[in-house]
Amino acid sequence: MDFSKYHFVYNAAAHFAAMEKYPEGIVAELMKPGTAGLESLCWALEEMSVQGDLVRRDLGHDKSPTISAKRMQLRMMPRDINEARSIVMDGIVKGLKQSAEAEEIDEVLAEIEKKTGES
DSSP, X not given: OOOTTSOOOOOHHHHHHHHHHOTXXXXXXXXXXXXXXXXXXXXXXXXXXXXXXXXXXXXXXXXXXXXXXXXXXXXXXXXXXXXXXXXXXXXXXXXXXXXXXXXXXHHHHHHHHHHHTOO
16 A cells, blocks of 8 residues: 555644543553454544645645545555554654654655745
8 A cells, every 4th residue: 555645644633532542541442452443543543644645734734635534444454454553653652742843744845845845
């Protein structure tokens, strides 16, 4: 599965949505075996891709594709699970990391600049 066409951001909106959906913690849900773990992984991918697109649009860019959790459950192969889990976990770590700037937004900007040739 090609995740590179999506933009993933774990911002405050994603964080509080995860807290509401998974009061025991999103990371604990992601580590669950079986269907429960897959469902939480697909939910997190969708939420983070929606937030990534919203950040891009706020910066003046056109709508980009986002992930559908239901579609991911149908199309994701077992070999894709580790990559998907890494995307979500890395996003969470970056989103919760204390810094003066939101690094995930900088990553989106860097990707946009790379594609448009701006600096």
